[in-house]
Amino acid sequence: MTGRRRLGDWYAYLFIGPSLLGVVAFLLLPVVIVFALSLFRWELLSAPVFVGLDNYTRLAGDGEAWHSLWVTILYVLLCIPLQTVLALALALMLDRRIKGVRILRSLFVIPWMATPIVMGLVWDWIFDPRDGALNRALDLVGVTGPDWLSDPAWALPAVALVNVWQHTGYTMLFFLAGLQGIPKELYDASSTDGATPAQRFWKITLPLLNPTMFFVTVTNLIGAFQAFDTIFVMTDGGPGGGTDVINFRIFGTAFREFDFGYASTLSMLLFAVILLVTLAQVRFFGRRTTYDLS
Amino acid sequence: MLTPRIRWAASVAGAAVLTLTACGSGGSDGAPGEKVTLTYRLWDEQQKAGYEKVMAAFEKANPSIDVKIELLPYDQYWTKLTADAVAGTAPDVFWMSPTQFPEYVTKGVLSPVPVDATKYHKTVTEAFTYQGKQYGMPKDWGVVGLLYNKDLFKKAGVEMPDTLTWKPDGSGTFLETARKLTADAAGKHPGDPGFDPATIKTYGFLSWNHYQTQWMNFVSSNGGKLLDQPFGKYTFNDDASVQALQFAVDLVNKHHVSPPATRTNPPTGKATDMFKAGEVAMFPANNALLPFVVPDAAFEVGVAPMPEGPAGRAVNLNGLAEAVYAKSKHPEQAQKLAAYLGTEEPQKLMADEGYVFPALNGLTQGYVDHWAKTAKLDVSAFVKEAEGTTFPMPVTTGFTGFEPKLNQIFNEMYLGRLTPKQAADQAVTEGNATVK
Numbered sequence: 237m238t239g240r241r242r243l244g245d246w247y248a249y250l251f252i253g254p255s256l257l258g259v260v261a262f263l264l265l266p267v268v269i270v271f272a273l274s275l276f277r278w279e280l281l282s283a284p285v286f287v288g289l290d291n292y293t294r295l296a297g298d299g300e301a302w303h304s305l306w307v308t309i310l311y312v313l314l315c316i317p318l319q320t321v322l323a324l325a326l327a328l329m330l331d332r333r334i335k336g337v338r339i340l341r342s343l344f345v346i347p348w349m350a351t352p353i354v355m356g357l358v359w360d361w362i363f364d365p366r367d368g369a370l371n372r373a374l375d376l377v378g379v380t381g382p383d384w385l386s387d388p389a390w391a392l393p394a395v396a397l398v399n400v401w402q403h404t405g406y407t408m409l410f411f412l413a414g415l416q417g418i419p420k421e422l423y424d425a426s427s428t429d430g431a432t433p434a435q436r437f438w439k440i441t442l443p444l445l446n447p448t449m450f451f452v453t454v455t456n457l458i459g460a461f462q463a464f465d466t467i468f469v470m471t472d473g474g475p476g477g478g479t480d481v482i483n484f485r486i487f488g489t490a491f492r493e494f495d496f497g498y499a500s501t502l503s504m505l506l507f508a509v510i511l512l513v514t515l516a517q518v519r520f521f522g523r524r525t526t527y528d529l530s
Numbered sequence: 531m532l533t534p535r536i537r538w539a540a541s542v543a544g545a546a547v548l549t550l551t552a553c554g555s556g557g558s559d560g561a562p563g564e565k566v567t568l569t570y571r572l573w574d575e576q577q578k579a580g581y582e583k584v585m586a587a588f589e590k591a592n593p594s595i596d597v598k599i600e601l602l603p604y605d606q607y608w609t610k611l612t613a614d615a616v617a618g619t620a621p622d623v624f625w626m627s628p629t630q631f632p633e634y635v636t637k638g639v640l641s642p643v644p645v646d647a648t649k650y651h652k653t654v655t656e657a658f659t660y661q662g663k664q665y666g667m668p669k670d671w672g673v674v675g676l677l678y679n680k681d682l683f684k685k686a687g688v689e690m691p692d693t694l695t696w697k698p699d700g701s702g703t704f705l706e707t708a709r710k711l712t713a714d715a716a717g718k719h720p721g722d723p724g725f726d727p728a729t730i731k732t733y734g735f736l737s738w739n740h741y742q743t744q745w746m747n748f749v750s751s752n753g754g755k756l757l758d759q760p761f762g763k764y765t766f767n768d769d770a771s772v773q774a775l776q777f778a779v780d781l782v783n784k785h786h787v788s789p790p791a792t793r794t795n796p797p798t799g800k801a802t803d804m805f806k807a808g809e810v811a812m813f814p815a816n817n818a819l820l821p822f823v824v825p826d827a828a829f830e831v832g833v834a835p836m837p838e839g840p841a842g843r844a845v846n847l848n849g850l851a852e853a854v855y856a857k858s859k860h861p862e863q864a865q866k867l868a869a870y871l872g873t874e875e876p877q878k879l880m881a882d883e884g885y886v887f888p889a890l891n892g893l894t895q896g897y898v899d900h901w902a903k904t905a906k907l908d909v910s911a912f913v914k915e916a917e918g919t920t921f922p923m924p925v926t927t928g929f930t931g932f933e934p935k936l937n938q939i940f941n942e943m944y945l946g947r948l949t950p951k952q953a954a955d956q957a958v959t960e961g962n963a964t965v966k
Contacts, residue, residue: 279637280613280616281612281637281638363798364793364800366793385798386791386792387792469797470798471797472796473938474937475795475941475942476941476942477938492930492931492933493931494930494931
């Protein structure tokens with residue numbers, strides 16, 4: 237018996253081997269390397285110098301880095317609630333057999349397939365204060381639109397809007413899948429008991445969507461914390477640091493200032509924040525989620 | 531898709547691995563008489579065609595050397611070059627720019643190259659000098675000139691003066707000309723009673739946050755200084771510089787001869803597009819921009835010398851050099867290639883086919899003739915400027931890190947949210963913190 241089990245183990249390792257190798261080489265190892273780098277001063281072209289926790293001391297007193305973290309949090313708060321509510325609303329509307337529903341579903345997912353850089357360039361034109369489609373449209377209804385990307389009050393909402401536009405359709409797909417996994421009998425039973433549509437949504441749909449909600453908010457939050465591409469194209473962190481999210485600062489520190497040690501330290505900060513937020517979500521949803529619908 | 535953070539981490543890991551392997555492989559200098567392959571790296575796709583001919587001629591004269599041309603888009607060029615330098619696998623000969631030069635030369639990536647400095651444009655050779663030595667064979671230069679829309683001049687009935695002059699107080703022919711070319715919806719010019727800046731249809735000039743073609747030129751032609759010395763500290767917050775910056779901003783916010791910064795600030799601004807669309811009469815640009823403007827323009831383009839300031843005319847002249855990698859496996863052959871690239875044959879070819887103004891003196895006519903022949907465009911104003919006072923981009927360490935900060939701070943200045951004094955002080959402080 238023991239021999240057979242060992243043989244089974246061996247096969248199991250063989251099967252997970254290739255993907256395990258990928259995870260170790262491209263995920264775990266880089267994380268370890270980034271942590272190690274955060275203890276060095278390394279300007280790339282000269283040899284790394286071990287500096288202990290110097291980079292972390294610098295981080296503690298680096299107002300700009302904390303400003304970036306704050307901007308990142310604002311960005312996440314602008315994106316995630318709006319995106320989640322919109323995606324759920326879309327999913328509820330498209331979770332029925334109406335004509336052209338398949339086409340509609342695909343249409344909403346298209347933004348997610350666009351290259352972020354191209355998308356950023358297109359939205360650049362849309363947000364152009366004078367010739368842009370958005371302000372032209374606002375003009376038609378008598379509203380003078382702001383200078384979206386150069387106004388410190390509007391730049392962050394503007395780039396967040398692009399992110400929402402890009403990810404809502406994709407998120408909707410998961411909600412659709414989740415909705416279709418809810419047994420119809422539950423709705424039939426609740427109708428028999430005289431539940432209103434609102435009650436059905438709050439007492440059946442939403443609680444039973446928790447596994448989806450969990451997955452969607454965790455992945456989207458992580459994605460939003462790592463926002464980079466559209467900001468790189470649309471604002472370059474401006475105006476006046478208004479969209480200087482942490483990932484953008486990491487990029488600048490590493491590839492423009494060639495300060496890889498400190499860039500790694502900033503990455504560790506982002507890593508810690510994402511880890512904490514994700515753990516909080518795991519705890520929150522862990523208590524409230526039922527996976528067994530039978 | 532990998533997230534940027536992970537991609538970034540992976541590239542660092544990759545660089546680390548490359549470093550290790552690079553240490554392991556011993557350099558194998560080919561035995562004498564054996565064929566050697568050199569790698570030559572550049573970022574300009576159009577110029578690559580010219581260099582293919584150049585390299586063919588070099589290979590013919592040196593049968594024991596093969597040259598492989600590597601094209602990398604500009605966006606990736608410096609990141610890749612740095613990673614390659616870390617790994618010890620940078621190309622043997624590659625293009626170098628003045629703003630990147632200090633970073634690489636101070637870290638020992640570049641090899642000194644014997645150059646007869648008297649034969650090349652002074653601003654180019656000076657930009658690639660470090661501790662009294664020349665690092666890089668002067669390749670070419672581009673200079674800022676004043677492109678203008680001849681149709682708009684005709685329509686407004688304005689002649690381009692022989693010399694444009696400006697002074698911080700707003701006197702001189704430059705602002706006067708710009709005013710005449712600026713018109714609102716009712717056809718009124720700035721200064722006319724009832725002129726409405728909100729309805730401007732055409733602008734006389736384009737003053738925007740672009741250091742190379744804009745404010746650095748105003749600063750220098752007002753006697754301000756960008757740097758105290760090469761590899762030194764920034765000084766463009768002195769009185770003359772601040773005055774010049776004030777003038778640049780006034781063109782937008784006070785004189786209304788230039789579009790608002792909301793439409794021109796980088797990275798989203800569309801300054802070049804506005805000129806191409808015929809909304810702007812005068813637009814300073816480096817001659818390297820000609821191929822991207824002249825063929826698409828629906829109007830006749832002219833080239834005039836930049837305006838003269840109180841300290842005369844001083845324009846930015848940006849030169850490139852052919853750098854030789856200090857750790858090249860074939861130093862002798864790499865030097866041979868660099869030396870050849872500095873000779874008349876290749877430099878003349880690149881000029882005559884209209885790619886660049888060559889760094890070697892006495893060959894500019896080929897470039898001028900090319901543009902006259904192919905586009906009926908007289909570009910001799912660029913040559914005239916290059917013979918006068920020119921200044922290089924700031925040659926000091928840390929510029930790549932400083933550049934985005936500088937742009938952000940000056941965006942605020944052009945928007946009128948920071949005074950020129952505040953902006954210059956802030957920028958100089960930030961800049962000097964990046965100088966090593």
